Amino acid sequence: MQTPPHQPFVLELRGITKAFPGIIANDHVDFTLKQGEIHTILGENGAGKSTLMNVIAGLYPPEQGEILVFGKKVHFTNPRQSIKHGIGMVHQHFMLIRNHTVTENIILGTPQRFKLDFRRVNEEIRRLGEKYGLTVDPQKKIQELSVGEQQRVEILKVLYRGAKILILDEPTAVLTPQESEALYQIIENMIQKDHSIIFISHKMKEVMSLSDRITVLGRGKVLGTFVKEKTDAQELAKIMMGNEEIKELLVSSPIVHRTQEVVLQVEKICANDDRGYQVLSEVDLEVRAGQIVGLAGVSGNGQAQLAEVLSGIRPMVSGTYTYWGEKLKAPTVSDMIARGLGYIPEDRKRYGIAGSLSISHNFLLRDHKNPQFYGQQFLNINKMNQYARIKMQEFDIRAASEKIQAGVLSGGNIQKTILARESSRALKFLIASQPIRGLDVHATAFIQKVILQAKSEGLAVLLITEDLDELFLMSDHIYVICDGKMVGHMPKEEANIEQIGLMMTGVAVS
Amino acid sequence: MIYFTLEKRLHSSPVTRIIVSLIAIGVAILIGGFFLFAVGVNPLQAYGLVIDQIFMDYWGWQDLLVKIIPFLLTGIAVALAAQMRLWNIGAEGQLYLGAVAATWVALNWGSALSIWVMIPIMILFAMLSGSLWAFIPGFLKAQFGVNEIITTLLLNYVAISWVDYLLYGPWRDPGSNNFPVTREFPESAQLPAFGNTSIHVGLVIGLVIILLVYFILEKTEVGFKVKVIGDNIYAAQYSGFNIKWITLAVVMISGALAGIAGMTEVAGVHYRLKQNFSINYGYTGIIVAWLARNHPIAIIFTAFFLAVVFVSGELMQLEFSLPIAMVYLFQGIILFSVLGSEIFTEYKIKVKKVVA
Numbered sequence A: 001m002q003t004p005p006h007q008p009f010v011l012e013l014r015g016i017t018k019a020f021p022g023i024i025a026n027d028h029v030d031f032t033l034k035q036g037e038i039h040t041i042l043g044e045n046g047a048g049k050s051t052l053m054n055v056i057a058g059l060y061p062p063e064q065g066e067i068l069v070f071g072k073k074v075h076f077t078n079p080r081q082s083i084k085h086g087i088g089m090v091h092q093h094f095m096l097i098r099n100h101t102v103t104e105n106i107i108l109g110t111p112q113r114f115k116l117d118f119r120r121v122n123e124e125i126r127r128l129g130e131k132y133g134l135t136v137d138p139q140k141k142i143q144e145l146s147v148g149e150q151q152r153v154e155i156l157k158v159l160y161r162g163a164k165i166l167i168l169d170e171p172t173a174v175l176t177p178q179e180s181e182a183l184y185q186i187i188e189n190m191i192q193k194d195h196s197i198i199f200i201s202h203k204m205k206e207v208m209s210l211s212d213r214i215t216v217l218g219r220g221k222v223l224g225t226f227v228k229e230k231t232d233a234q235e236l237a238k239i240m241m242g243n244e245e246i247k248e249l250l251v252s253s254p255i256v257h258r259t260q261e262v263v264l265q266v267e268k269i270c271a272n273d274d275r276g277y278q279v280l281s282e283v284d285l286e287v288r289a290g291q292i293v294g295l296a297g298v299s300g301n302g303q304a305q306l307a308e309v310l311s312g313i314r315p316m317v318s319g320t321y322t323y324w325g326e327k328l329k330a331p332t333v334s335d336m337i338a339r340g341l342g343y344i345p346e347d348r349k350r351y352g353i354a355g356s357l358s359i360s361h362n363f364l365l366r367d368h369k370n371p372q373f374y375g376q377q378f379l380n381i382n383k384m385n386q387y388a389r390i391k392m393q394e395f396d397i398r399a400a401s402e403k404i405q406a407g408v409l410s411g412g413n414i415q416k417t418i419l420a421r422e423s424s425r426a427l428k429f430l431i432a433s434q435p436i437r438g439l440d441v442h443a444t445a446f447i448q449k450v451i452l453q454a455k456s457e458g459l460a461v462l463l464i465t466e467d468l469d470e471l472f473l474m475s476d477h478i479y480v481i482c483d484g485k486m487v488g489h490m491p492k493e494e495a496n497i498e499q500i501g502l503m504m505t506g507v508a509v510s
Numbered sequence B: 001m002i003y004f005t006l007e008k009r010l011h012s013s014p015v016t017r018i019i020v021s022l023i024a025i026g027v028a029i030l031i032g033g034f035f036l037f038a039v040g041v042n043p044l045q046a047y048g049l050v051i052d053q054i055f056m057d058y059w060g061w062q063d064l065l066v067k068i069i070p071f072l073l074t075g076i077a078v079a080l081a082a083q084m085r086l087w088n089i090g091a092e093g094q095l096y097l098g099a100v101a102a103t104w105v106a107l108n109w110g111s112a113l114s115i116w117v118m119i120p121i122m123i124l125f126a127m128l129s130g131s132l133w134a135f136i137p138g139f140l141k142a143q144f145g146v147n148e149i150i151t152t153l154l155l156n157y158v159a160i161s162w163v164d165y166l167l168y169g170p171w172r173d174p175g176s177n178n179f180p181v182t183r184e185f186p187e188s189a190q191l192p193a194f195g196n197t198s199i200h201v202g203l204v205i206g207l208v209i210i211l212l213v214y215f216i217l218e219k220t221e222v223g224f225k226v227k228v229i230g231d232n233i234y235a236a237q238y239s240g241f242n243i244k245w246i247t248l249a250v251v252m253i254s255g256a257l258a259g260i261a262g263m264t265e266v267a268g269v270h271y272r273l274k275q276n277f278s279i280n281y282g283y284t285g286i287i288v289a290w291l292a293r294n295h296p297i298a299i300i301f302t303a304f305f306l307a308v309v310f311v312s313g314e315l316m317q318l319e320f321s322l323p324i325a326m327v328y329l330f331q332g333i334i335l336f337s338v339l340g341s342e343i344f345t346e347y348k349i350k351v352k353k354v355v356a
Helices: A049-056 A079-084 A102-107 A118-132 A147-160 A177-192 A204-210 A233-240 A303-311 A333-338 A348-352 A381-394 A411-423 A441-456 A468-474 A497-504 B014-038 B043-055 B058-082 B091-109 B115-144 B148-168 B202-219 B221-231 B233-238 B243-270 B281-291 B296-320 B325-346
Strands: A009-020 A023-034 A038-042 A064-069 A072-074 A087-090 A165-169 A196-200 A213-218 A221-227 A262-272 A278-288 A292-296 A318-323 A326-328 A341-344 A429-433 A460-465 A477-482 A485-491 B002-008 B347-353
Touching: A009 A049, A009 A196, A023 A038, A023 A049, A023 A064, A023 A196, A023 A221, A038 A049, A038 A204, A049 A087, A049 A165, A049 A196, A079 A087, A087 A147, A102 A118, A102 A147, A118 A147, A118 A177, A147 A165, A147 A177, A177 A196, A177 A204, A204 A233, A213 A233, A221 A233, A233 A497, A262 A303, A262 A460, A278 A292, A278 A303, A278 A460, A278 A485, A292 A441, A292 A468, A292 A497, A303 A333, A303 A341, A303 A429, A303 A460, A333 A341, A341 A411, A348 A411, A348 B233, A381 A411, A411 A441, A429 A441, A441 A460, A441 A468, A460 A468, A468 A497, A477 A497, B014 B043, B014 B325, B043 B058, B043 B296, B058 B091, B058 B202, B058 B243, B058 B281, B058 B296, B091 B115, B091 B148, B091 B243, B091 B281, B115 B148, B115 B243, B202 B221, B202 B243, B202 B296, B221 B233, B221 B243, B233 B243, B243 B281, B281 B296, B281 B325, B296 B325, B325 B347
Parallel strands: A038 A196, A038 A213, A087 A165, A165 A196, A292 A460, A292 A477, A341 A429, A429 A460
Antiparallel strands: A009 A023, A009 A064, A064 A072, A213 A221, A262 A278, A262 A318, A318 A326, A477 A485, B002 B347
16 A cells, blocks of 8 residues: 555554453554544453553554554554654553652653753753643652642653653543543643644543544454544443444343342442542442342442452441441451352452462462361361362363462453352352453353352342443343442343443433 | 563473572582682682582581571571561571570579470570560561561661670670680580580471471461462452461561571580671571572472581681681572572573564
8 A cells, every 4th residue: 555645644553463362452453543633542441452552652562463653664662662753651550750850750761961950951841841731840749749740740751752642541530520621621732732642531521522533442353433523422332332242142040029138238338549538438239139239330430449348358437338137347358258258359360369379279268267178177288179170170160280370370260260269158248340351252151150140049249340241131230330429220121221331431320 | 683582481390490490509609610710729629628528528417417407497487488478687686686595594594404494495485585576577567568678687787786795795704714705504505416426406496397387388277378478468368368467477486486596506506605606597598598499398408508508618718718708609609590590490481583
C-alpha cells in the first residue's frame, strides 16, 4: 500500500498481535489516530487495552503487525525509542519520586547540561505548564501535591519530553469530579496545541463528551470503531459487554422462588481503603440461602473492599453485619472461615495461592485445621498429596503433579484450585469475586457449573463481577455498585443489560 | 543480530541447584587461587596442604567438627528467619548476648550445681537472652514495619560493646594479668567432649536443633504458616494468619538459636568469655543459610563447608602467615559466585536471532 504524501494518521497500528503464555492479549488489532483527535479505547478489564498501550509505548514488542508513527514504520524495543518518536504515556499509577521536587521528577532521565541550572529549568517548566493550563509549582515536592496535581506533573513529564501523541490511561479513575473537569480542560488545551490523544476510560459519560472516535476492544480483538456522533452510550455498553456474542454452554439452573432464610445482611456499612480514604459509604446488601446475588460494578468502585469486609480481612468503620441472624462486631478471617464462609478473591494470584509452595500445600490455605491433612498430630505429606490428587481429579485441575509449585499453573487451574479448596469445606456462604476473569471458555463453564450446583443445594452466593454476561447468566438478584455506593438493586427478571451498564458507569440510577 | 535472552525456568530442580552450586564453589576456589598467587603463595601447594593436613588428618577432622558447631546454629537461626523473608543480620549480636547469659550462669551458680542442671540452665538462659535481644528488632518489624536488616545489624555493635564493657570491667578475672577475659568456668559449666577429642556436645545440640526446625517447618501447622507468610504475605492475610505474632515469634526463636551458639562456644571451646571469641560466626551464619537456600538439612553441609574454609584459613595463617582477612575474602568470593550462579538455576539462557 502506498502511503499518501500528507499524513492522515499520526499513529497507525496494523494487525498488532501480542501473546503471553496461555493468552492472546492482542489479536490482529488495527487502530488509527488522526492529528488533533481524541480516540477513546473502551473495553472490560482484560480486554487487552493495557497491553496495546504498552506495545505503543515500546514496553512490549509485538509478535506480529506494524506500527507507523507519522507515516514512518517503527520498531520499538524500549520506551525511550517511543518517546523519541513523540509518544508519551501517562500511567494510571503515577511513577513519581515522592520526596523529590516537580522539576527533579520532570527532568529525570532527560539529557541536561552538565551543570544543572535549576532556575532556568524551573522557569521552562513553569512556562510549559502555563501554556497548557497545567498549573503546578515546579519547586514543590511531590508529596506536598494533591492527586490531581501529581497527575499534571505526569502530563508535564511527557510534554517536556516533546510528546505529540499522549496516551492517558484511565486518567480520571483517581480524580475527584472537580479535578476531572480541570483535566478535561487541559485535554482541550492540548488538542488546540496540535497534540493527539489516546484516551482510556470506563466512564461512559466522559467518553461520550470528550471523544472524537471510540474503539471497543474485547478479548484482545477490535469489536468495532465508531465515530462519536454515530453511536450512543447504550450501543457501546452492549458491544463492550459482549452481549451480541452467542452464549455457549449456558447452564442456568432454575431460579429458586421460595423465600429462603437470610444468610447475610449488611446495613449501612462504611469502610476505608489501605490509605484511610473512605471507599464504602453506607452499603446495604442481603443474600439468602440458595440464592446468587450478583454485584455489578466497574472494578475499583469498592466491591473488592466489600468482599474483604465480609470475609473479615478488612475492618468496617461503621454499620451492622448480620450473619445467620448473629450480629458480628469485628469478625476475623478465622471466625468467618469457622462460620462457613468461602472466598474466591479477585486477585487470585496475589491472594489466592502461595505460588512457590506445592499444589498440595495450597490446599491447606484457609483449611489448615482440617484433620484430613494430619497423621496423629502432625502434617502428613502423603495424606496432603493424596487429598490434592483427589481434588485435582474432581475439579479437573491440570498439572503434571500435585508436588509442583502452584504458581506455575495457568489462571484457570489456579482458579479451580481455589474453588476446590473453598468449596470443600462445609460452606454456608460463598463470595466469588470476578471468578471467571481472564479464563478460557472451558474453565469458565466449569467454575460456573460448580457455583450453580452449590447454589441449588442451598448455598448463599455473592458474585462480584463486571462481566454482564456472567451477571445475567448466574444471578437471581442484582445489585449495582458505583463509587462505593449501592446505586440500585432488582430481581434479575426486572433488569436489562443496558440499564445495568449505565448504572455501573454512574450515568443512571434505578 | 544475535541476542542472548534469559527465560525463566518453570521448574528449577534440586539436582540442578546442587550441581550449579558445586560449580560455583569450584569457580570460587579457582578465583581464590589467583588471590593466593597474588600474595605470593602457590595455590596448588596451599590447596594440597588443605587436603593433606585437614582432610587426611585426625586433628584436622577434629578441628572441622568443632568449628562446624557455631555455623550449624547461626546458620539455622538465619535460615529460620529467612523462611519468612526476614533478614536476621543480628545473629552475631544474639550470639554474644547468649554467651553473656551463659557466662553469668556459669560464674554465679556453677560451683553450686551439678553439670546435669547447669548445662540446661545455661542453654535456657542463652536462648532467653538471645531472643530478648532479637525481640527489639522483631517488635519493631511486626508493629511498625521497621526494616529488620538495619536494626539487627546495628544491635550487633551494641552487643559487642556490652561484652567489652563486662570484660574490661566487672567480669574481668583478677588473675588474668589484665587480659579482658573472665574467670574459667567451673567444671560443671563446661560442655563435655567426646572421648579424648575436643569435639564437644554442642555438635549434638546443633544437629538436634536443625532436625527439630526441619520437623516444625514441614510437619506442623505453625511451620506451614511460616512458609506461607514467607512466600506470599497477602495469601497469609487472606487465610487469616496472625502475621504480627508469627513474625515476632520467629525472629525471637531465631535469636534464641543464635544465643545457643554463643553458649556452646564459651562453654565448649574457651571455658570462659573473652574478647573476639566469635570470629564473625553470626555473619558467617548468613552465608551458611544462603548457600543452603535456607533448607535446614542442607545447612549441615554448608556449615561443614564453611568450617573447611575457616580451618583452612587457620592453616594458611600458620604455614604462610596469611591474615584472617583471607578467610573473609574467601567467604566473599564464595558468596559472590554462588549468588551469581543463581541466575542459572532460575533461568535458561536462550539465543535469539533477530532480523533487523
